[in-house]
Amino acid sequence: MAVTEASTPAATSTRKAAGWRRARRRLGILYALPTAIYVALFFVIPLLLVGRMSIGNWTLLGGDRGLNFPNNFTAITKNTLFVPAVVFTIEYTILVTILLMGLGLALALLVQEGGRWNGFLRTSFLLPAAIGLATASLLAWGFYSPSIGPISPPLEKLGLIDQPIQFLETSLSALLSTTFLIVWKYAGFYMLILLVGLQAIPSEVYEAAAMDGAGRWQTLRRITLPLLRPSLALALILCITGSLLAFDQFFILTKGAPDNTTVTVVQLIYREAFQRQNLGTAAALSIVVLVVLLVINTIQFRGLRSAERD
Numbered sequence: 001m002a003v004t005e006a007s008t009p010a011a012t013s014t015r016k017a018a019g020w021r022r023a024r025r026r027l028g029i030l031y032a033l034p035t036a037i038y039v040a041l042f043f044v045i046p047l048l049l050v051g052r053m054s055i056g057n058w059t060l061l062g063g064d065r066g067l068n069f070p071n072n073f074t075a076i077t078k079n080t081l082f083v084p085a086v087v088f089t090i091e092y093t094i095l096v097t098i099l100l101m102g103l104g105l106a107l108a109l110l111v112q113e114g115g116r117w118n119g120f121l122r123t124s125f126l127l128p129a130a131i132g133l134a135t136a137s138l139l140a141w142g143f144y145s146p147s148i149g150p151i152s153p154p155l156e157k158l159g160l161i162d163q164p165i166q167f168l169e170t171s172l173s174a175l176l177s178t179t180f181l182i183v184w185k186y187a188g189f190y191m192l193i194l195l196v197g198l199q200a201i202p203s204e205v206y207e208a209a210a211m212d213g214a215g216r217w218q219t220l221r222r223i224t225l226p227l228l229r230p231s232l233a234l235a236l237i238l239c240i241t242g243s244l245l246a247f248d249q250f251f252i253l254t255k256g257a258p259d260n261t262t263v264t265v266v267q268l269i270y271r272e273a274f275q276r277q278n279l280g281t282a283a284a285l286s287i288v289v290l291v292v293l294l295v296i297n298t299i300q301f302r303g304l305r306s307a308e309r310d
Helices: 002-054 071-078 082-110 118-130 133-144 152-157 171-199 203-211 216-227 229-244 248-253 265-275 279-309
Strands: 056-059 063-067
Touching: 002 056, 002 279, 056 279, 071 082, 071 279, 082 171, 082 229, 082 265, 118 171, 133 171, 133 248, 171 229, 171 248, 203 216, 216 229, 229 279, 248 265, 265 279
Parallel strands: none
Antiparallel strands: 056 063
16 A cells, blocks of 8 residues: 555656656647648648649640659750750859859948948848848849930940940840849848858957967968858858849849740740640759759758758
């Protein structure tokens, strides 16, 4: 009887602890349920549908007409715009990545220290990121317009130019003009990412470097950049992924002009799906883009983890 009475409080405590764990588990499931439903509805199910469409003979209006594997994938290489679109997207990605990473780091270093105007500068640099990309592209279209833009009409009235400046007339000028828009819009965003990384570096490290006589360039090269590698890797992942998926800015500003020289890979998917009404080929190209992004992001995430271990 004494053993039973002594074991009863312990058993009761164990049952209560198990009940609390079950209740917390159910509560955690309830908290995660809205996110799980969102991911299932807007990612998993569409991804499965795209996978099914990529091996089927789907049209925009006719629906599924049976399997068409691997014709949808082989048709990608037969598209005359595929290789130019891939080359242009890579060129745009390289240019935007170099400019955004360089300018973002420069702005982060500029506003790193607390100062009288640093709060104003940080807000000013970050404000363009709050504008939607479609809205910013429409603003840029008006800015670049030779008739209503603020550049060509005043210069023509002053007699400095004979004809309006065509910012989007050639493939090079269209690429540079669109790149300027993206750098203006997102430089503050990448500044913020790198600024967080800079502020995580202990000030004692800089003090020790100053005591050893290190200059600004030596401090940047040997202390700031190595310790900033995780933030740089994260910014690089976001920048490359966003650039490879470029669509809105080119769709609004150029629509592929001139002569389809500014068509990106995502624009090519749009054309296959909604202009040529071939959803099967568009889905196959989407799968290819997804696989490429997964490979690139996997490599970058490994670099990020190795930087964090170092």
